[in-house]
Amino acid sequence: MRSSAANAELALLLEVAGTPKPGNVDRQRDLAELRFEHFLAGAVGAREGLELAADGASVGSAFEQAIAGMATQEGDNTQFGALLLLVPLVRAAREDLSQPVAEAVVRETTVGDAAAFYRAFDHVDVGVADPPADMDDLDVRRGSDAVSAIEERGLTLYEIMERSVPGDDVAREWVQGFDRSFGAARRLADADGPLTDRTATVFLSLLAERPDTLVATRHDEATAREVTDRAGELVAADALETDPAAVEAFADDLVERGINPGTTADITAAGLFIALEHEAITV
C-alpha cells in the first residue's frame, strides 16, 4: 500500500511518461531547455513537501516546500501547477479524497497560506499573465515582496485563486471542486492499456475539452483555441487508436512551435493521483 505522498509523486512521474502528450515533454520528447530528466528530478524533489501535506501541514507551507524541492533541478518550472492541485488533494486524502472534502480544504486556506504561496514564486519562474491594474501589488511574480500587500488586504489563498479565474484553469479547479481532475480520474480508470497510454488518452481528451490557459497566457487565445480544436478533431476520430501518426504529427508540430499545454498536463497529473489513491488504476 503506497502512501498518499508516494502516490502524488508517482502521479507526477506517470504524467511526464505518458506519450504522446502533444506539446509537452513526454517519454518520447524533450523540449529545447526542458528535458525528461528535469521532470524526474522535479518529482523526486517535491516529495518532501508532499509528505508534509500528508502529515497535515498547512496547504501553503507544504506547497512552498514542494516547490522549493521541485526547483532543485536545472529545468526551472516543471510541476508548479500540478503541485498546486496535488498538495490540497493529498491534504484531503488524510480524511477522504472526495470533491466535497477537497473543496473544504481549499476553502479553509488562510492569509498565511497565501503568503506561503507567494513565497513559492521566489524559487521558480512561472508563466503567468499580467494582473489587473488594481491588483498590481499582488502580482505573483513579485514573490515574497508581495506578502505584505497580501497581509494588508487580508486575502486567503482561496481568495487569490478566485481572483485568478478566468485565465488560469488550475485556479479554476480550486473554485470548482476539482471537477476536471476527478473527471480525469474516472476517464483514466475507463481507458485501456498501460498507464502511459491511458495518460495520453486522457490528456488529449482534456485538451479537446477546454483551451489550455498556459497556451493562452504564453501565446494568445486564438492559438489556445486552435490547439483545442485540433485535439477535438483527433479525439472525434479516435486517432490514438485509428491514426496514431496523426497524433504524433500534432505533437511534433506543437513542440516545434513551442506551444506547451502545461495546464492540461497539470490536471492530468491530478487525475492520476486521484485514480491511484482510489485504486481505480494500479501499477
Next chain:
Amino acid sequence: MRSSAANAELALLLEVAGTPKPGNVDRQRDLAELRFEHFLAGAVGAREGLELAADGASVGSAFEQAIAGMATQEGDNTQFGALLLLVPLVRAAREDLSQPVAEAVVRETTVGDAAAFYRAFDHVDVGVADPPADMDDLDVRRGSDAVSAIEERGLTLYEIMERSVPGDDVAREWVQGFDRSFGAARRLADADGPLTDRTATVFLSLLAERPDTLVATRHDEATAREVTDRAGELVAADALETDPAAVEAFADDLVERGINPGTTADITAAGLFIALEHEAITV
C-alpha cells in the same frame, strides 16, 4: 541540495530513463511483462527504505524496507540488485561517499543484516542461480525460512555476499569496494550530453567490460559472453555516436530474445547515485 535518499531514488529513475540500454526497459522500450511504469513505481516505493539508510538504520533493515516498498508494484522485481548497491552507498554517504567508507559499511554488516536480506526475498521473485550443494539451506529463494540456518551458521551479510562471487556481479561490488560503481560514476561525469544519453553510454561500456551475471544465470555463460562481445564491438566503433541504428538494432534484438542484462543496469544506477552525490553530474 538534494538529500542522499532523493539522489538514490533519482538514480533509479535516471537509470531506467537512459536509452538505448540494450535488453532492458528504457525510455523507449517496455518488455512484455515489465514496463517503464513499474520501474517508476519501484523507485517511488523504495524511497522510504532509502530514507532509513540515510537516517543511519542498519543496512539489512533499510534494504528490507526498500525492497518491500519497491515490490508494491505489479512488475515484480524491478530494482533488487540496484538497491543492494544503493543502500550501503547511501549509508556510506552519511560519513563520506568514498570507496574505503563504502567498503567499511559492508564489512561491518552483521548476522542480523543477513537475516533481513533473506526476509527481503519474501517480497519479490529474484532471478538467482542454484546454490552449491553444501549451501542448500542458505538458498535465498527460501526467504525468511532460511533465517534460522543463517543464524546457526553465524554468517554476516558480507559473508553471504562473499559466497555469491563469482556468479553475481552485484555481490562482487560488495567485496571489491564498489570498484565498477565508482568507475561508472567517473565515466558518467566524463560523458557528454543529457543524463539519459550519458546513462546509455556508460551502460554500454559496462556491458562491454564484463559478461552480465544475470544473463549468465537466466541463460548461460555463452549468451552472456556473446552479448558482451557485441557490446564491445559497438563501443570500439563508438557506435552511439557514429551508428546509433546499430545500437538500436542490438537493443531490439536482445528484447526480442528476452535477454536482460540487469546486473549491468544495477551498476549503472549505483554509478548515477555516486555521480549525483559528488555533484559530478547535475540535473
